Amino acid sequence: MTLLTALQGGRGDSADALRIDGRAISREQLLGAAGAVAARAAGAGALAVLAQPTVETVTAVVAGLLAGVPVVPVPPDAGPVERAHILRDSGAELIAGVGAAVREVAAVDGIEALPVDVSEQHAFGHGEPEPQRPAFVLYTSGTTGPPKGAILSRRAVAADLDALAEAWEWTAEDTLVHGLPLFHVHGLVLGVLGALRTGSRLVHTGRPTPAAYAEAAGTLYFGVPTVWSRVAADEAAARALGGARLLVSGSAPLPVPVFDKLAILTGHRPIERYGMTETLITLSTRAGGERRPGSVGLPVTGVATRLVGEDGQPLPADGESVGELQVSGPVLFDGYLNRPAADAEVRTEDGWFRTGDVATIGPDGFHRIVGRASVDLIKSGGFKIGAGEVEAALRDHPQVADAAVVGAPDPDLGQAVVAFVIPAGPVTGDELTAFVAERLSVHKRPRRVVLVDELPRNAMGKVLKKRLLED
Incomplete structure (x- = not known):
């Protein structure tokens, strides 16, 4: 089955087939609004999408798929350096999103804004793009340097969603609930396109709070370990998920105590x-x-x-x-x-x-x-963070001589970003945390900054990060 044939299918439609941060839209309205955006985006080399948790973001993503234009999700909290890199590296000619927000980003980065209005409807009559065409360019943090753009084909996305539907017995009878970011595989590809492909109803809670998950009354829930840790700590919210069919955890290992507590409180392993x-x-x-x-x-x-x-x-x-x-x-x-x-x-x-x-x-x-295999890829709160990218941002500060970043065990986040910094002058940890948050995504900021006189190194001058974790 082709990717878009399934997106336009399903077991029928309803006014709230998709509910995102409190706003509802039907599949018919979504496809009509996406068709209007697709008509303007067709022929572009790539379509950047300011990936806020909104109906407009989902509309823009579907528009790119309709038009056969690779979609490049941009984290809404990305700092100017990170965002400029993604836009420049991807070759995106347009950036779509909610009116004022997307116009502001477009003005700063010198790219054409494509505001999305879900009341605008258009039947985009072009045929299904070839399955080998790129569906997404998703930027992923490596161990060194700026993020790299991973090219995901339409065929790969369709194959994975069908495999997961089989593994999880995911059908149009389900209501999927999650509150994950819409610029990663978990929240966007699985959490939006998966619902559209299977025909299931989608409730995106805006933020993945225990209360929001409890109120959503879904059958299928997605979360990262940080989300499930917080749900397990809220007994009333956890017990409210007892009526669900399946709880799915990913993006980082789920601690065994959280697994066991969820099983007790929700009745679901x-x-x-x-x-x-x-x-x-x-x-x-x-x-x-x-x-x-x-x-x-x-x-x-x-x-x-x-x-x-x-x-x-x-x-x-x-x-x-x-x-x-x-x-x-x-x-x-x-x-x-x-x-x-x-x-x-x-x-x-x-x-x-x-x-x-x-x-x-x-x-x-x-x-x-x-x-x-490397200590340089940090998994924190469901995000993958390249230590080298954070180190580079820290070294841009005039009062930093050198820096090394590691992921330290954290009971809530899985790993917390910790920076060991050799200062070149008067500076505080709070100042450095704010400095990084202004340049990169907020979730990449150090949770703790340790000022040191030197960093442990081997004979070749490489920082011995395992030693930092042991100290």
Whole structure:
């Protein structure tokens, strides 16, 4: 089934088929409004979307898909440096979003604004774009330097959503609830396009608060560990989810105590799944199968996995051997935009993707993610944050001689961004936190700044980050 045929399908329509931060829209109205935007965006090289949690954001995304124009979600809290990089690197010619907000961004960044008005309706009559065409360019933080644009084809998105619908028994009878950001795979691809493709109703809560989740009365809930930790701490909200069918957690490992508490309070053992921007979702426990705390289950349909040791040799699926997880299948991205060298680094000679995560695979095929091969990719509150990007922002401060950023264990966020800074003059941690928040997305700011006289280094001058985590 083609991507847009499914988007226009479903088991019927209702005035509140999609409810986003309190505003409702029908599928028919959504497609009409998206058609109006698509008519103006057609032919553009890429369409940036200011990805606020609004009906207009969803309309703009669907418009890009209708027009066959790659959609480039832009975090609404992105600082000017980060946003300028995304717009310049992607080659976006237009940026769509809510009127005043998108006009302000367009004026600052010198790009044409495309305001979205959901009352405007137009039947966009062009045919379905080819499945190999890019659907999205999603920017993902690497371990060094600015974010890279991962190209996701229409075919990959459709294949992954269909595999997840099978794994989670996700149908048009469901009501999906989440409050996740609309500029990542989790909140946008799974949490919006998944609902449109399956025909299920969508309730986006604006923010993923326990109270909002409890009030939504859904059957299927998406959340990151930080969200589920807060739900589990609110007994009344957690018990209100007892009427749901499935709770799904992803973007970072779900702590076992949170898993167990949710199971007690809601009556549901959560589904855990694993994926990356570059691979979409490749592993998951199943709606009709066993759900083990700390396990991300089995490959979804079409995906194959393997473990490789440091010597490059395959490792056995014995539940004990730890190696780099590599994946293959139709859900993989098409590469990093304009970054052939970076793409080559994550591909094996036989075409598998190197995740950079280390894992074990049991004799029964169940996967457990052990950790990151690198300490430089921080998973905080469901976000993936490249330490190098934060370090670069800190070093831009005139009173910073050098900086090293790590992810420290945090019971709420999973990992907290902690910066170790060698000052070059009078400066405070609060000043540096604010400095980073003004330049990058707010969630990338350090939660703690430690001023030090020196950083531990090896003989080659590389900072020994594990030593920082141990101190």
